[in-house]
C-alpha cells in the first residue's frame with residue numbers, strides 16, 4: 332500500500348508507504364532526484380517541517396537527509412540547510428512524465444484549522460493511556476451522553492477556561508458540533524418547534540443540519556455588534572449564536588445584546604444555542620466568558636475539539652439545560668450511534684494531563700502571529716482595504732472598497748490555486764444584503780510553511796481586481 336504526500340513548500344508529491352513512511356522517504360527522495368522532479372539547487376524543507384507534515388520523527392528525516400548527503404544526492408551546510416546537489420546527476424526523462432503532480436490548492440477559507448502541528452505524540456500517549464488504563468467495565472456500552480470520565484474533565488475544563496456553568500451530568504459528548512446541533516434541533520422539533528433563528532451569515536452546512544431535523548432556519552441581521560435579536564418573535568424555538576466571535580464577520584456579541592438574547596429565551600421559553608467553536612483563541616486580551624453563564628437553564632453551550640486539536644478527533648461537547656437534556660439523550664439513542672469510548676478517554680487524558688491547554692497556548696501564539704502578519708501586509712499592500720473583526724479565532728474579514736466584486740476575487744484566487752471566499756457566499760439565501768464587500772480570511776487554514784504563500788496569492792487576487 333502506498334499513499335501520496337506533498338512535500339512542504341515544493342511542487343512535489345512523494346509516494347510513501349504509510350506503514351513505513353520513514354523508510355520509504357529515502358527511496359522516494361532518491362527517485363525524485365533521479366528523474367529530475369527535484370532539480371539541482373532545490374532547497375529541502377527543514378527536518379522539523381517535513382517531519383511534522385509527514386507525521387514521522389524528526390530524527391528519521393534527519394537520518395534520511397544525512398544518508399542522501401553522504402551518498403552525494405544532497406548537500407548540506409550547518410545553518411544553511413539542505414539542498415539537492417549539483418552533482419546529483421539526475422537522468423532527464425525521455426518523455427514528459429505522464430501525470431505531473433499538481434500542487435495542492437492552498438486554502439484561506441474560514442473555519443478551517445491548521446492540522447500540520449497536531450500534537451501527535453501527546454495524542455498518541457493519551458490514546459495509549461486510555462487503552463492501557465481503562466478498566467474493563469469502561470469498555471462496555473457507555474451512557475449515550477458520553478464516557479463519564481470525559482464529561483467530568485470537560486465540566487472542569489469548560490468552567491476553568493470559558494466560565495461555563497457545568498456539572499458532569501449536564502455535559503454531553505458528540506461527534507463534533509455538527510452532531511450535537513442536529514440532536515438539539517431534533518429534540519426541539521420533537522417538542523413542537525418549527526423554526527430556529529440563525530445569524531444571517533454562517534455555515535450552510537449548519538443550516539442543512541437544521542433543515543434535516545425538520546426546522547426552518549430564519550435569519551437575524553448581523554451588524555458590528557453581532558446578531559440583532561430586536562425583532563425576534565416568540566415563534567422560534569431557539570436561536571443559534573456564535574457569541575464570542577461571529578462566524579464569519581468576526582465581531583463579538585455586544586454586552587447589551589448578550590443580555591437581550593438570554594432575556595428573550597427566558598421570556599419565551601426558547602433556547603439559545605451558543606456555538607463556542609473558537610472561544611479559546613483571543614489575542615488582545617482575556618477572552619470574554621461564555622454567554623451560557625448568564626442563564627444556564629436557557630443556553631445550550633457547545634464547543635468542539637476541531638479547532639483546539641483537529642477535526643480528525645471528531646469530538647464536540649455540549650452543556651445542556653436540564654429541561655432539554657433527556658430529549659437530547661433520547662435523540663442520540665435513537666440515532667443508533669455508538670459511543671466511541673476509547674477516543675473519548677483519549678481526549679479525557681489530554682485534558683487531564685493539561686496537554687490540551689498546552690496545545691491551545693501553542694496555537695494561540697501561531698494564529699496570533701499570522702493575524703498580525705496579515706494586518707500589516709494589508710496596511711502596506713492593499714490601500715482602501717481593512718481587516719475587521721476581533722483579534723481572535725482563526726478568521727477575520729478583509730473589507731474591500733465599495734463596489735468591489737467578491738466573486739471576481741474568488742475566481743482570480745482559484746486560478747492561482749487558492750480557495751478564498753467572499754462574505755456573501757455565507758449568507759442565508761433570500762436575506763436582504765446590507766454588508767460592504769468583504770473577503771473572509773481563514774488565516775488558520777494553511778500549514779505554517781505555506782502561510783506566506785497563501786497571503787501572497789490572496790493579496791495578488793485582490794490587487795488584480797482592484798486595479799481593473
Ligand SMILES: Cc1ncc(COP(=O)(O)O)c(C=O)c1O
Pocket residue numbers: 441442443506507508509510534573578606608634635636637642646647
Ligand atoms: C462556526 C463554526 N461552528 C462550529 C464548527 C465546528 O464544527 P465541528 O465540531 O462539527 O467540526 C466550526 C468549524 O468549522 C465553525 O466554523
